[in-house]
Amino acid sequence: MKSEQLHIKSESRSNNIKYLRSAYWLISDILTITKRSLITYTRIPQALFFSTLQPVMFVLLFRYVFGGAIPIKNIQYVNYLIPGIFVQTVLFGSVSTGIGLAEDLQKGIIERFRALPMSKIAVLAGRTVADLVRNIFVIIILTGVAFAVGFRVETSVIFFISGLLLLLVFAFAISWGFTIVGLSAPNSETAQVMSFPLIFPLTFASSAFVPVASMPSWLRGFATYQPVSVLIDASRKLMVNFPSTASNWTVDETLIWSVGALIVLLPLAVFKFNRSG
Amino acid sequence: METPAIQVNSLSKTFTKAKIKALDDVSFEVETGTVLGLLGPNGAGKTTIVRILTTILKPDSGSAKIFGLNLSSQANLIKRQFGLAGQYAAVDENLTGMENLVMISKLTHLQKRTIKNRCFQLLEQFDLIEAKDRPLKTYSGGMRRRLDLAASLVNTPPLLFLDEPTTGLDPQSRLMLWESIEKLVKEGTTVLLTTQYLEEADKLADQIVVINHGRLIANGTPSELKNQLGTSIVTLTFNDIQQTKSAFEIVTSDIKNKSVIEETSIKILTEDGPKTALQLLRLIDSSALVLTGLNISEPSLDDVFLSLTGLNNHE
Numbered sequence: 001m002k003s004e005q006l007h008i009k010s011e012s013r014s015n016n017i018k019y020l021r022s023a024y025w026l027i028s029d030i031l032t033i034t035k036r037s038l039i040t041y042t043r044i045p046q047a048l049f050f051s052t053l054q055p056v057m058f059v060l061l062f063r064y065v066f067g068g069a070i071p072i073k074n075i076q077y078v079n080y081l082i083p084g085i086f087v088q089t090v091l092f093g094s095v096s097t098g099i100g101l102a103e104d105l106q107k108g109i110i111e112r113f114r115a116l117p118m119s120k121i122a123v124l125a126g127r128t129v130a131d132l133v134r135n136i137f138v139i140i141i142l143t144g145v146a147f148a149v150g151f152r153v154e155t156s157v158i159f160f161i162s163g164l165l166l167l168l169v170f171a172f173a174i175s176w177g178f179t180i181v182g183l184s185a186p187n188s189e190t191a192q193v194m195s196f197p198l199i200f201p202l203t204f205a206s207s208a209f210v211p212v213a214s215m216p217s218w219l220r221g222f223a224t225y226q227p228v229s230v231l232i233d234a235s236r237k238l239m240v241n242f243p244s245t246a247s248n249w250t251v252d253e254t255l256i257w258s259v260g261a262l263i264v265l266l267p268l269a270v271f272k273f274n275r276s277g
Numbered sequence: 278m279e280t281p282a283i284q285v286n287s288l289s290k291t292f293t294k295a296k297i298k299a300l301d302d303v304s305f306e307v308e309t310g311t312v313l314g315l316l317g318p319n320g321a322g323k324t325t326i327v328r329i330l331t332t333i334l335k336p337d338s339g340s341a342k343i344f345g346l347n348l349s350s351q352a353n354l355i356k357r358q359f360g361l362a363g364q365y366a367a368v369d370e371n372l373t374g375m376e377n378l379v380m381i382s383k384l385t386h387l388q389k390r391t392i393k394n395r396c397f398q399l400l401e402q403f404d405l406i407e408a409k410d411r412p413l414k415t416y417s418g419g420m421r422r423r424l425d426l427a428a429s430l431v432n433t434p435p436l437l438f439l440d441e442p443t444t445g446l447d448p449q450s451r452l453m454l455w456e457s458i459e460k461l462v463k464e465g466t467t468v469l470l471t472t473q474y475l476e477e478a479d480k481l482a483d484q485i486v487v488i489n490h491g492r493l494i495a496n497g498t499p500s501e502l503k504n505q506l507g508t509s510i511v512t513l514t515f516n517d518i519q520q521t522k523s524a525f526e527i528v529t530s531d532i533k534n535k536s537v538i539e540e541t542s543i544k545i546l547t548e549d550g551p552k553t554a555l556q557l558l559r560l561i562d563s564s565a566l567v568l569t570g571l572n573i574s575e576p577s578l579d580d581v582f583l584s585l586t587g588l589n590n591h592e
């Protein structure tokens with residue numbers, strides 16, 4: 001009796017060690033791939049510069065060119081705009097996950113990864129984590145620009161940072177969707193044009209730049225309840241205390257959307273990666 | 278007897294979307310410590326075999342063992358037994374030589390403290406130590422290939438897959454790479470190398486497997502393959518392709534030897550060179566065709582290859 005118990009105990013212990021070891025290597029593999037992608041960004045600084053410049057230009061365009069013509073009740077337009085720009089920026093950032101992956105697939109380095117004892121999930125996870133890091137970098141710069149053009153936090157620093165974290169989490173989940181695009185495209189150019197029809201309606205038919213109430217009724221339903229609008233409304237609530245017209249639970253809804261997207265998209269992406277090749 | 282390094286048993290693979298039967302019932306074995314040359318023209322199925330044996334691709338049917346380990350059920354163990362240098366140098370353009378090797382070492386799950394040493398050693402061995410901190414973008418084709426080979430050796434694997442290792446290299450880089458491979462073989466590494474060049478297979482391989490259109494069409498040592506063809510080869514040369522074609526018709530309708538058209542020449546394989554040559558001369562003489570050359574020689578591996586993968590070979 002006693003020896004049997006011991007036996008079971010030692011078996012579960014050796015199993016634990018096995019799990020610990022594979023978890024260790026999984027994390028190590030993800031970090032190695034992440035590092036590789038981040039080094040690539042530093043080796044092509046032009047790409048990083050221009051992908052940061054783009055949202056800055058959006059800020060300037062809407063703040064100074066269109067902004068004057070878009071009056072919104074109870075809020076300065078710049079405060080209305082900035083959370084929307086943040087969201088648009090991180091989502092465009094998640095598009096680049098798919099483009100980068102398609103480029104790697106073309107080059108054959110992933111072929112080598114497939115023949116190594118490394119974890120397969122790490123090939124994709126390393127990429128999404130690196131793009132999360134890149135999004136954080138771009139958001140920090142954009143925050144500086146936002147304050148320079150007159151944006152002011154109307155809640156507290158903690159709420160503002162929570163808002164940033166929320167949109168980064170959402171973008172991370174969505175980037176798994178774009179890995180699927182990257183895995184389906186024959187090359188990086190195609191991955192790019194495949195991404196636009198997905199990302200444009202979500203970011204523009206939303207509450208990012210104008211209130212959805214100003215849209216025609218056939219579009220309003222979609223624009224109000226689609227997840228990107230929910231995220232934008234949640235960010236506005238957390239950053240500038242501007243209430244959503246749709247719901248009082250936008251932060252919770254965004255978290256549900258993010259977790260749901262991750263639960264569906266991550267296994268799909270891994271499945272697709274294992275199948276392709 | 279020792280377990281063979283590779284046992285391939287009736288592998289078949291069809292790419293369903295493209296409707297291409299890339300492999301059709303291919304079987305062969307590679308003894309430990311030897312070099313197998315997998316020879317075939319473009320599209321023959323060489324890369325497909327390598328991808329299956331390196332666990333990248335799953336076959337439709339058939340099985341394979343690497344050092345007695347089962348490909349389908351023990352892939353993770355197998356992955357520690359081989360190194361792969363694919364057809365296209367699979368290295369990262371934006372990383373330096375050193376960064377590439379360290380990355381591959383980490384992903385091969387080598388012990389952390391051994392990695393730096395091993396990478397230095399490999400960079401030295403492949404004459405890349407001076408270029409180690411430059412991004413690969415600045416490397417020449419030959420340097421990239423050498424780094425690719427170095428990357429496939431980080432865990433000192435007993436088995437090495439090289440998919441067209443010298444395609445696209447200049448003659449000097451090719452010689453350097455051959456030397457590196459020969460050195461590895463001397464140290465006991467088993468090698469499966471694919472090539473489109475007979476010279477390469479002849480120089481490096483102990484055993485040659487010839488495939489075409491996904492089928493194995495010959496398997497033996499270089500000299501066995503040559504013997505398989507008879508002892509002599511008679512070459513007839515004409516002025517233009519038109520005449521060569523007419524002559525080929527006449528020749529093949531009269532004699533039953535294996536014969537092949539190669540541009541403006543016809544090659545006929547035979548046991549008795551002079552006798553066949555005489556017979557051919559009489560045939561051509563009685564036609565209106567003008568012969569510009571006649572040659573009797575030993576078959577080269579090129580002839581073997583031509584007749585086996587045969588454009589117009591005549592049984």
Ligand SMILES: Nc1ncnc2c1ncn2[C@@H]1O[C@H](COP(=O)(O)OP(=O)(O)O)[C@@H](O)[C@H]1O
Nearest residue numbers: 292295297299318319320321322323324325326
């Ligand atoms: N992923 C793929 N999808 C569809 N067809 C493929 C794929 N890979 C190879 N093929 C086809 O299978 C055949 C064999 O290819 P391959 O093994 O690459 O030949 P080799 O390496 O001898 O040049 C070719 O006709 C090629 O076009």
Ligand SMILES: [Mg+2]
Nearest residue numbers: 323324325364
């Ligand atoms: Mg090939």
